[in-house]
Amino acid sequence: MVWTRRHVLSLADFSPADYDVVLQTASSFREVLSRRTKKVPTLQGQVVANLFFEPSTRTRSSFELAAKRLSADTLNFAAGTSSLSKGETILDTAKTYLAMGTDMMVIRHKEAGVPQAIAAEMDRLGVRVGVLNAGDGQHEHPSQALLDLFTICTLFDSEQPRLSLLEGKKIAIVGDILHSRVARSNIWSLTASGAEVHLAAPPTLLPRWFADYVADSDDRSAPNPRQLFVHWTLNPALENADFVMALRLQKERMTSHLLPSLREYHQQFGITRDRLKLCKPEVKVLHPGPVNRGVEISSDLMDDPQFSLISQQVTSGVAVRMALLYLMGGGKVA
C-alpha cells in the first residue's frame, strides 16, 4: 500500500487504495488512543496551522488534538481577529503562514474551493506543504466522510477495516442533502465502496438535478446509477438499510422557507426508534453533529448505544485525522 497525495481536498478522486491506506493507518492510531499516554512523536517539530475562516469548535478541536497527539505544534487562526478584515487576500494569509514555516494547513472556509485554491498556490510555489480541506462551503468535508467510513468499517472488522467491507450494504443519508458538504463527501466514499446509497429529503433540500449533478461529475467516473438513489420520502430509504446517516439541519434552513416547521420536518424525516423498524435489525445511526435533539433524531434514540454511533464517530475523528496528518506529513504506510 502506498500513499502519494500531498493534499486531501476532495474524495471525488480517491482510489480504493487511498481509502484503505487511510482506514488501515487510522486503525493503528486508534490503538495509540486506547493507551494511557495517547501520544506519539511522529510530527515533533512540525507545525500544523488550523486556518478556520469559518468558526468551528468541534472540528477544530478534533484536528488540534490529532496534531498534538502526533507531537506537532499547532497554530490556530481565528477568523474575525484576522488580517482578512484588514484587506489581505486569503492566498496572502496562507502564504504568510507558509513563510512562518507551516508544514500542513487545515482549512475551513464558507466558500467552496478555498482549500483547493490554497493547495494550487502551494504547488505553484513548489513548496512541500500539505493542505487538508476541513470543510469548504457546500462542497466537501473529506475528513468527516472518512471518519464515518472508518466508524462503519471497523464494525465489520475492527483489526482490518477496509472499503470492500461495505459492498452491497444499504446506507440511507437523510436530511439537508442540498446544502451538505458532509453528504457530498460521503456519496463519493460510500458509492466507491460498492454500497447502495439512498438519499432522502424534502424536495426543497434535494432537488431533482442533484442526482444528475453527481452522475455528471467529471471529477471521476460517476457513481454507478444502480448505487445512488434519490427519495422524497423517508421510508423507501430506510427499508432494509444497514446504516442511517442523519444530516444536521442548519438553523438558517429552518427559517428560510425551505421547511414548513421543525415539527413537520421531524414528523416526515426525523429518525425515531419506530421508523428504524423498517431497517435491518442491526441497523446503526450516524450523525456528524452537533445534533438538534428531537429534530433530525429523536432524543432517546440518540442516547441508545444499541443504535447510535455518534460518540464512536467523534472518537474515530481523532484517529482518522491523525492518520491524514501522518500520511500527508510523509509517514510510512504500515
Place this chain on the structure above:
Amino acid sequence: MVWTRRHVLSLADFSPADYDVVLQTASSFREVLSRRTKKVPTLQGQVVANLFFEPSTRTRSSFELAAKRLSADTLNFAAGTSSLSKGETILDTAKTYLAMGTDMMVIRHKEAGVPQAIAAEMDRLGVRVGVLNAGDGQHEHPSQALLDLFTICTLFDSEQPRLSLLEGKKIAIVGDILHSRVARSNIWSLTASGAEVHLAAPPTLLPRWFADYVADSDDRSAPNPRQLFVHWTLNPALENADFVMALRLQKERMTSHLLPSLREYHQQFGITRDRLKLCKPEVKVLHPGPVNRGVEISSDLMDDPQFSLISQQVTSGVAVRMALLYLMGGGKVA
C-alpha cells in the same frame, strides 16, 4: 492520606482529610514552580479540556498553565464560537469532548449546577473522566477557595500547610456575599477549619436569609452557629480579624440599584489601611481578583506587601490547580 474523589464540584462535602491532601500536594507542586524548569511529566499524553462557557482570562490561564506544567495537552473551548449557538445541549458538547478522548474537564458556566450535571452524566456513562468546577453561577468556585486556604495556611507552616492551622482564627469576608460563588466556597472551607467567619455587606448584598441558607444546607452538617456571623456594617467583622477577604464587586451590581454609589460603598465597606487598625496587627488582605482599585480595597493597600496577599493568591492558584488535576488524574498522594 488518601484521595478518593473523581470530581471536584463543591466544598460542601469536603472532609478535613480532603483539604489536607490538597494542601499537602499543592505544597509539593509549589516547590516545582520555584525551579527554573517548572514542569513535570505527570500528565504527559493526557488531555485537559477547559470548557469555559462563561468568558474568563485569569482562571482559564491559571488552569491552562497548571495543565501544561503537568505536561498535559490542553483544549480550549471558547464560548461564543461554539456549537452551543448551533443548538447543541451542554451535555452533548461535554460528551463530544469525552469521545475525543478528554481525560479531565474544567468547566465554568454562568448557571449553577452545570459542572455537577456533566459529572453526573460522566458517571452514568461509566467513564473515568474527572470534572472540576471552575465556577458555576453563584454557587461555588472550589479551586478559588482552596487557593485562598493554601495561601493562608502556608503563612503558618510553609512546609506542612494543613486545615487545623486556622483553628480559632477570625476571618472577615467583605462585599457582595449574595452573588459570590467565591464566598460560598470559602464559607465551607473556612468553617471546616475551625475558624470564625464573619460576613460583612450592605443588606442588599447579604440578605437576612443568607445565614439560614447556609445553616440549613443538607449538603453536610451545617457550620457551627458559633463559627458563622453576619454583619451589616464593617467594623464588627474587622475587629481582631486575622484575615480580611474582600470580594469583587461586579459592575452590574453597581448599576442595578443594589448600591447607592461606588463612592458610598467604598466609604462603608472599602478596606483601607486605616480600617485595618481594627484588626490584628499582622492582619492580611485577600481578594480573588480582578480588583476594582479604590472600590473594594484602597489602591495603596493593594500594593503593600506587608498586608496584601493578592499576588500570592495568584501564584498559589497554579500550584493548587496542579494539585487538583494531579489528584483527579489518579496521582499518588505524597
Place this chain on the structure above:
Amino acid sequence: MVWTRRHVLSLADFSPADYDVVLQTASSFREVLSRRTKKVPTLQGQVVANLFFEPSTRTRSSFELAAKRLSADTLNFAAGTSSLSKGETILDTAKTYLAMGTDMMVIRHKEAGVPQAIAAEMDRLGVRVGVLNAGDGQHEHPSQALLDLFTICTLFDSEQPRLSLLEGKKIAIVGDILHSRVARSNIWSLTASGAEVHLAAPPTLLPRWFADYVADSDDRSAPNPRQLFVHWTLNPALENADFVMALRLQKERMTSHLLPSLREYHQQFGITRDRLKLCKPEVKVLHPGPVNRGVEISSDLMDDPQFSLISQQVTSGVAVRMALLYLMGGGKVA
C-alpha cells in the same frame, strides 16, 4: 559580543553591538528553522505570555511559533474576553501573569508606552521578567524593524549578517510615516547602520515637524542630518535606492480625509515595476504586511521574487523573535 538587556522596548537606544548580537543569534536560529525538526529545548519549562491588548493574528502567531520552537509554554491573552473589561488596570493584569509564573511578556497595545510602563513595574518589583514591545500605538515595533534589518543584511552576508553591511545604502520608506510604529523603529535601526533613509509620503502623512521630531529626540544622539531625508513626492526617494519599504495603509486613513482616494494614493505613492526603474537595478521591496494589493504595491510586483522580500520578512520574523526571546531569557550569545 554581550547582551545585557532584560527588555526590548525601543530601538532608540540600541547600540551597534546590540543589533549585531540580534542579527548573529537570529542567523543561528534560521539554521534551526531549515531542519525538519525545527525545535530546540532552550526555553523548556519557561512561560511566554502573549498579551495582545490590540488584536493581531500575524504578529501573535509569529511570536507564538518562536516561543514554541524554543520549547517554551505559551499563554495567549485575548483582548475582549479579558479582565480589562472588568475594570482591572493593565498593570494589574500584567502582575497577575507575573504571579502565575510568566518568564517573558510579549505586549501589544494601541496606546504608546504600555510595554514600557509594564517593564518599569517589573523592574520596580525586582523580578527578572523580560518585556518585549510587540507594537505600542504609533511609537515603536522593534521586532519588525529587526526582522527587516535581518532580511536585508542576510542578502549581503547570509552567514554573518551585521549592521555595518548597510553603510552607505539608500533606503526609501514610503507611505503612512506619521502613524507608523514600523517606520519609527526602522528609522533608528537604519540610520544607526550608516544607511541613508529617505521618507516619502503625502504631507498629511508626513508633516514637516516629523524630521525635527526625530532629530530632536533625546532618546539618543539624533540621526545624522545627512542620513534622514523627507520627501513629499516619491521619485527623489526612489532614485538609486537599494531598498524600498512600503508601509501598510490603514483603512482608517483612507476614509478620514487624509487621502483623496486609494486610486490617487496608488498613482502617486504606489510602488510599481515601472517606478522601480528609478532605483538601483538590484533593488528589493519590503512591506510589513498585511498588504492591500494594488494600493501600496502593485499586485504583480508583490509576487515577483526578483524584487519582493515580503515572504522572506515573515520567515525572518520567526528567527528574529526566537533570537530576542532567547537573549532575553538569558541565552548565551554564540
